[in-house]
Every structure is written in structure tokens, then in C-alpha cells.
Amino acid sequence: MKLTIKKDILLDALNKVSKAISTKNLIPVLAGIKFDLKKNKLTLTASDNDITIQTFITAASDDEFKVEKEGSIIVQGKYMLDIVRKLPDKYINIEVFDELKILIYTENSEFRLNGISEEEYPKINLDESKKKVVINNKVFKEIVSQTAFASSNEETKPILTGINFNIVGNILECNSTDSYRLARKVVELDKADTENYNIVIPSHNIIEFSRILDDDDKSNIELHISNNKILFIYKQLKFQSRLISGTYPNTSNLIPKEDFLVITTNIQDLYNVIDRASILTSDKDKNIVTLETEGNLLILKSSSQEIGRVEEKMNIEKNNSENIKISFSAKYMMEALKSFSTEKVEIHFVGEIKPILVKSKEDETITQLVLPIRTY
Amino acid sequence: MKLTIKKDILLDALNKVSKAISTKNLIPVLAGIKFDLKKNKLTLTASDNDITIQTFITAASDDEFKVEKEGSIIVQGKYMLDIVRKLPDKYINIEVFDELKILIYTENSEFRLNGISEEEYPKINLDESKKKVVINNKVFKEIVSQTAFASSNEETKPILTGINFNIVGNILECNSTDSYRLARKVVELDKADTENYNIVIPSHNIIEFSRILDDDDKSNIELHISNNKILFIYKQLKFQSRLISGTYPNTSNLIPKEDFLVITTNIQDLYNVIDRASILTSDKDKNIVTLETEGNLLILKSSSQEIGRVEEKMNIEKNNSENIKISFSAKYMMEALKSFSTEKVEIHFVGEIKPILVKSKEDETITQLVLPIRTY
Numbered sequence: 200m201k202l203t204i205k206k207d208i209l210l211d212a213l214n215k216v217s218k219a220i221s222t223k224n225l226i227p228v229l230a231g232i233k234f235d236l237k238k239n240k241l242t243l244t245a246s247d248n249d250i251t252i253q254t255f256i257t258a259a260s261d262d263e264f265k266v267e268k269e270g271s272i273i274v275q276g277k278y279m280l281d282i283v284r285k286l287p288d289k290y291i292n293i294e295v296f297d298e299l300k301i302l303i304y305t306e307n308s309e310f311r312l313n314g315i316s317e318e319e320y321p322k323i324n325l326d327e328s329k330k331k332v333v334i335n336n337k338v339f340k341e342i343v344s345q346t347a348f349a350s351s352n353e354e355t356k357p358i359l360t361g362i363n364f365n366i367v368g369n370i371l372e373c374n375s376t377d378s379y380r381l382a383r384k385v386v387e388l389d390k391a392d393t394e395n396y397n398i399v400i401p402s403h404n405i406i407e408f409s410r411i412l413d414d415d416d417k418s419n420i421e422l423h424i425s426n427n428k429i430l431f432i433y434k435q436l437k438f439q440s441r442l443i444s445g446t447y448p449n450t451s452n453l454i455p456k457e458d459f460l461v462i463t464t465n466i467q468d469l470y471n472v473i474d475r476a477s478i479l480t481s482d483k484d485k486n487i488v489t490l491e492t493e494g495n496l497l498i499l500k501s502s503s504q505e506i507g508r509v510e511e512k513m514n515i516e517k518n519n520s521e522n523i524k525i526s527f528s529a530k531y532m533m534e535a536l537k538s539f540s541t542e543k544v545e546i547h548f549v550g551e552i553k554p555i556l557v558k559s560k561e562d563e564t565i566t567q568l569v570l571p572i573r574t575y
Numbered sequence: 576m577k578l579t580i581k582k583d584i585l586l587d588a589l590n591k592v593s594k595a596i597s598t599k600n601l602i603p604v605l606a607g608i609k610f611d612l613k614k615n616k617l618t619l620t621a622s623d624n625d626i627t628i629q630t631f632i633t634a635a636s637d638d639e640f641k642v643e644k645e646g647s648i649i650v651q652g653k654y655m656l657d658i659v660r661k662l663p664d665k666y667i668n669i670e671v672f673d674e675l676k677i678l679i680y681t682e683n684s685e686f687r688l689n690g691i692s693e694e695e696y697p698k699i700n701l702d703e704s705k706k707k708v709v710i711n712n713k714v715f716k717e718i719v720s721q722t723a724f725a726s727s728n729e730e731t732k733p734i735l736t737g738i739n740f741n742i743v744g745n746i747l748e749c750n751s752t753d754s755y756r757l758a759r760k761v762v763e764l765d766k767a768d769t770e771n772y773n774i775v776i777p778s779h780n781i782i783e784f785s786r787i788l789d790d791d792d793k794s795n796i797e798l799h800i801s802n803n804k805i806l807f808i809y810k811q812l813k814f815q816s817r818l819i820s821g822t823y824p825n826t827s828n829l830i831p832k833e834d835f836l837v838i839t840t841n842i843q844d845l846y847n848v849i850d851r852a853s854i855l856t857s858d859k860d861k862n863i864v865t866l867e868t869e870g871n872l873l874i875l876k877s878s879s880q881e882i883g884r885v886e887e888k889m890n891i892e893k894n895n896s897e898n899i900k901i902s903f904s905a906k907y908m909m910e911a912l913k914s915f916s917t918e919k920v921e922i923h924f925v926g927e928i929k930p931i932l933v934k935s936k937e938d939e940t941i942t943q944l945v946l947p948i949r950t951y
Contacts, residue, residue, distance in 0.1 A: 275882065278854060278882060278883070281854045282851070282854055285847070285850060285851045286851070287847065300883075301883075307848075307887060308885070308886070308887050308888075309885065309886040309887075310854075310884075310885050311884050311885075312855075313881065471661070471663065472683075474661060475658070475662070475684060478654060478657045478658055478661065478686075479654060479686070479688075505689065506651065506654060506688065506689060507654070507676075507677075507686065507687045507688035508686075508687050509684070509685065509686050509687075510684070510685040511683060511684050512684075513683060
């Protein structure tokens with residue numbers, strides 16, 4: 200393998216795949232990045248057994264990339280990334296010598312790294328499926344940022360550590376719950392000629408993938424779903440994750456159909472009021488605050504024997520003259536509110552011990568649900 | 576105690592003193608900030624037994640600060656800071672009620688915090704000494720940033736965890752060493768009518784104080800030195816630290832008087848070359864790199880059996896035709912180089928097993944010394 204490549208292009212590709220480099224070092228080869236140079240195309244692959252990331256660079260012009268000899272090798276990922284990042288030169292030369300040694304050089308710098316034979320790399324199948332689901336990049340990033348936070352971190356309930364993607368016809372419903380709150384995003388897909396799917400993608404992995412996606416980019420993402428894994432394809436990038444096996448709980452019956460009171464308010468104001476009301480609460484008791492209405496006044500309270508107590512007030516709109524008194528986790532409610540990018544929000548109350556529904560007329564694709572906490 | 580105060584002014588004062596709030600919580604009263612309101616002056620004090628920070632706010636105008644009733648109380652520091660930071664209002668009202676409760680309120684927010692009687696606060700003497708040393712803020716910040724990094728973190732040698740301030744006449748010499756390297760800054764003081772001092776200030780504390788100082792401010796700092804403590808006074812702020820007892824090692828004989836080779840180079844270029852040469856080294860063996868000269872070529876090398884090896888080259892100026900081969904810690908040399916804000920730097924070599932001296936003709940107040948490491 201021998202090539203000359205523009206630094207910025209190589210660095211961008213290394214940055215992307217290096218997210219999948221295994222840091223646990225149990226299997227040395229997984230701490231590496233596989234370089235495959237074939238027919239003017241350099242393919243980089245990294246995998247930690249949980250996710251696999253692959254990207255490629257093609258020689259659009261000699262100016263960007265010049266191949267002198269094809270070949271494959273596994274390079275130690277962490278060091279390769281650091282070297283390319285710190286080299287000041289515009290172009291970098293890479294050459295395999297003595298079979299398993301890699302020479303990386305520019306005018307004044309020479310690095311010789313020990314490599315590993317590409318034959319030792321695990322066989323990873325990144326084949327596309329026959330049918331695919333297509334989602335716009337912007338919509339996909341929204342799905343992740345508006346639902347993933349509600350997943351569980353507890354490995355005791357593996358199924359709840361993922362986001363449920365439920366596709367029926369051209370409707371994609373995404374659910375994420377840790378059993379104390381639920382985040383739901385429903386989007387319409389452009390094409391309806393796909394199969395129906397009901398899968399659970401590990402939240403941690405989908406967040407990692409979402410971070411690689413460019414902001415303000417209108418490209419599409421292809422989802423290739425098979426039995427136990429999902430392959431995302433985005434521009435030159437392939438990102439594969441395992442799926443979580445098991446049946447995701449049916450969350451539809453959790454979402455109340457009726458309510459006795461709806462309050463409407465500015466999101467940011469409500470967020471700030473809850474934030475202040477929770478200053479004296481502690482994480483370990485889930486930052487419990489109590490919300491009360493008195494006419495068009497919303498009152499938020501919390502108290503702690505040792506520290507003290509807070510009372511915050513704000514004006515709200517109501518759909519009727521009913522009043523409510525209900526307690527919930529400030530942290531969960533604030534995360535639910537943060538998922539909206541709208542100006543106003545509606546809080547639907549069904550009863551003092553019934554889930555609280557958070558919605559917005561300006562964006563009906565999101566539904567957030569927070570369970571109340573009994574304080575007596 | 577009862578007052579109304581402009582939020583920004585109170586927040587600034589709280590931010591400053593809260594650096595001294597004890598987070599260990601062994602003595603509850605030290606997790607508090609003492610409020611003293613007397614004759615139109617609000618004094619805030621916090622202390623963790625190691626450092627004490629005090630600042631005051633005076634009522635320059637009713638617009639900033641309005642006193643209704645004098646008094647004193649200890650408020651839980653962390654919560655007070657959080658409350659004031661998150662309140663959106665321009666003015667904040669603070670009132671002590673039921674003797675030991677504090678009411679903090681604005682139009683829509685009401686916090687009631689449990690307080691502690693000011694009588695329980697430790698007696699802390701922040702008296703000024705008769706004679707004082709005066710240092711310009713900018714110079715003081717330089718002293719700290721150019722020397723503190725070289726102090727030891729190991730509590731087994733307490734004296735080396737501090738910076739030595741040695742004042743003789745109008746010359747202040749600051750030394751900091753962990754016994755592998757030495758950072759020295761020598762400055763001329765404006766007034767020479769002070770006494771001579773030879774003290775050791777804990778690096779951690781002086782760094783903390785330096786962070787509170789405003790950037791680009793030309794005010795002076797007063798140093799009031801007594802037997803076992805130092806009091807810094809900067810504008811409305813008093814910052815007191817204990818001193819480390821014991822005799823600081825005489826570092827003057829460490830600094831070589833002669834050299835057989837001096838190389839001159841651009842600092843940033845040399846920094847980058849050493850940075851790259853150390854990519855394949857590890858922290859645990861002090862990131863050892865080897866420097867060699869070959870005529871006007873500087874060659875930096877490092878290697879690791881498992882990972883690989885690097886060779887970096889750059890052009891330098893030399894004062895004669897001698898050559899050197901010497902190994903040292905890349906981390907220590909990079910930290911030494913970073914302390915200069917000049918364009919060029921001189922590296923003085925005395926011998927292969929003698930300290931390496933780093934100086935700059937453009938700023939002769941700094942001397943950095945890095946010990947070589949034997950690699951055979």
C-alpha cells in the first residue's frame with residue numbers, strides 16, 4: 200500500500216471512524232483502523248463489536264489523493280489519528296514496508312508504526328438489505344435529540360436502553376422510555392414502499408451516529424434493517440449497530456386520550472421556573488417539585504428539611520377553570536420541555552396520579568409524557 | 576439583616592468568595608458564606624481553613640444597593656450562588672426572619688433558606704501587616720502562569736508543592752520545582768522599602784487566587800506576609816492562604832553558569848516538533864524524547880517497542896559548531912516552552928547529563944530548567 204493524500208480529507212475520515220475504535224483493548228485488532236486501498240478508493244473501517252463505522256475516500260483528482268500501490272493493513276487507530284491531526288503539512292504520504300510496518304511521512308516528519316495484518320480483522324458484513332428506509336438527515340437528528348434522553352441507563356432492563364423504531368406503512372413512530380417518562384416522535388416517511396419494522400436500536404449507538412452527521416445538511420440517511428442489526432448509510436459513511444432483541448413494551452396505552460385541564464405557556468419561561476424551583480432539591484430524590492394552579496397563576500414549590508424551600512410563580516393560560524396540584528421530577532420535565540424548539544407548550548393534566556402530557560400545537564410530531572410522583 | 580441589591584453586583588461577589596467554600600462538608604459552617612451588613616457595607620466571607628476569601632460591596636448609590644437593616648448570618652454558599660445566578664430579575668431582596676432563616680425574593684420568586692448564626696463562624700484574622708509588598712496585577716498573573724506548573728503534586732514533599740517567593744531589596748525571585756525541572760521568574764519591585772522575605776505559597780492556592788484576578792487590569796496587588804500566612808489584597812478582595820513551613824531548597828546552584836552550545840529557534844515550531852515526537856510515548860515513562868543536532872538540523876526522536884518510532888526535523892541557529900544528543904521529558908519541555916510569550920527561545924546545553932536551560936533574549940525575567948533523562 201502506498202499513497203499520498205490531502206491531510207484534511209484523511210483527518211475527516213479518521214475522525215469519523217475513530218468513534219468505533221475499541222478503547223477496552225481486549226482484542227488488540229479492534230483498537231486499529233483497517234485501511235483498504237483498492238482501485239483509487241481508500242476504505243477505512245473501525246469496529247468495537249457493538250458498532251462498526253466505515254467510510255471511503257475516492258480519488259476525485261490527483262490533487263486530493265494519489266495511489267501508487269494498492270494494499271491493506273490495520274493501523275493503530277489512536278496513534279494514526281493523533282499523528283495526522285498534529286502534522287502541519289497539506290499532504291501526507293503513507294507507505295507499507297516490511298509487510299507489516301507503516302511509514303507516515305511528510306517533508307520533516309517520519310513516523311513508523313507497527314501494523315497488523317488485515318487478515319486478522321474480524322469479518323464484518325456491511326451488506327445493504329434489499330429494501331431500505333429513507334429518512335432526511337435533519338429529521339433523523341431531531342428524532343434522536345427529542346427521544347434518546349428518555350431511554351434507561353440501567354442494563355437490568357436492556358430493552359429500555361434503546362429507542363423503538365416502529366414503521367407501519369409510511370409512518371415511523373419512535374418511542375423511548377425508562378418507565379418514568381416517555382418520549383415519542385412520529386414522522387411521515389417519503390416513500391411507503393418499504394416493509395413494516397419494529398426494532399429497538401441502542402440509544403448510546405444512535406446518539407454516537409447522530410453526532411457524526413453534519414449539521415444543516417439535507418442529505419438522506421438510508422436504514423438497512425436485518426434480523427439483529429441496522430446499517431445506516433449517510434453519504435460516504437456506513438454505520439452499523441446491533442439491535443436489542445426482545446419486544447418493546449406497547450407504549451400507546453400509556454398516553455392518555457382525555458384530559459381535564461390544559462395549560463399553555465411559553466416554554467423557556469416554564470423551563471426557568473422549574474429550574475429555579477428545583478435548586479434546593481437533590482438528584483437522589485429525583486428533584487421533586489410540586490406544581491399548583493390558582494386561577495391563571497402557576498405556582499411551583501419544592502422544599503427540603505435541611506436546606507429550605509422555594510416558591511415560584513408565573514402566569515399561564517388555561518382551557519377551563521379547573522385547578523391541579525401535582526408533583527413530578529423537575530429533571531424529567533425539564534428534559535421533556537427542552538426537546539421542543541417551539542415557542543409555546545401545552546401541558547395536559549388527566550389527574551393527580553395520571554401521566555402529564557407535554558405537547559405543542561406548533562409541532563405535533565413530538566409527545567412527551569412524565570409520570571407524577573406521589574409525595575404523601 | 577434586610578437589603579435590596581443589584582443582582583449582577585451580588586453575583587460577582589458570590590462567584591469570587593465561593594471559590595473558598597469547603598466542598599468536603601466536614602464542618603457545615605464552612606460550606607457557608609458569611610454575610611455581614613454594617614453601615615452600608617455588605618461583606619461576604621468564605622473559608623475552607625486552607626484559604627479565606629473576603630469581598631465587600633458598598634452602597635455607592637441607592638440604585639445598586641439599599642440597606643434597610645444591618646445584621647449578619649451564614650448562608651449555605653452553594654445554594655445562594657445557584658439562586659442568585661438563576662434569578663432573572665435585576666434586583667434581589669434579602670431578609671433575615673425568625674432569627675436564622677433567610678428570605679431571598681423577587682417579584683415572582685421566593686426562597687427561604689435555613690441559615691446558621693454568624694457566631695458559629697471561625698474567627699479568621701484578615702489583618703493587614705505593617706509593611707506590604709506591592710506587585711502589579713499583570714506581573715503577578717505572569718509569575719503564577721510561568722512558574723506554578725513546575726511545582727510538585729506529591730504531598731510527600733510538601734515544600735515542593737508551593738512557589739518560593741524570595742524578596743531581597745527590590746528584587747522578587749520566584750522559584751517552583753518538582754525536582755525534575757525548575758521554573759524561575761525574577762521581577763523588580765517598584766518600592767524597595769519592604770523587608771526581605773523568603774516564603775513558600777501553596778501553588779494550588781496561588782493559582783486559585785490568580786484565576787479571580789481580572790484580565791487586562793492594571794491594579795496592584797498588596798501582599799501582607801506574616802509568620803504562617805499571606806494575605807493578598809486586590810481591589811475589594813482579600814484572599815488569605817496559609818504558607819508552607821520549612822526551608823525551600825536553594826535552587827541557584829542548579830542553574831548552570833556555563834554552556835557549550837546554545838541553539839536558537841522559533842518557540843511554536845519547536846513546541847510542535849516536540850509535541851509530534853512525543854505522540855508515540857506514554858505518560859507513565861514521562862514521554863521521553865531524544866534531541867540531536869547535526870549541523871543546523873535539529874532532530875527529535877522517540878520510539879516504543881510496541882507502537883513504533885518517530886523522527887522529526889527542523890532547522891535551528893547555533894552559536895558554534897558543537898553538537899549534542901540528549902533525552903528529556905517532552906511534557907516538561909513543552910510546559911517550559913509554553914511559559915514564554917516571546918517569538919524565539921534559546922536552549923542552552925551544558926552537557927548530556929546536565930540540566931537544559933531554556934531562556935529568551937526577548938524576556939529575561941524567565942528561566943526554565945529541565946533535567947535530562949538517561950536512556951541507557
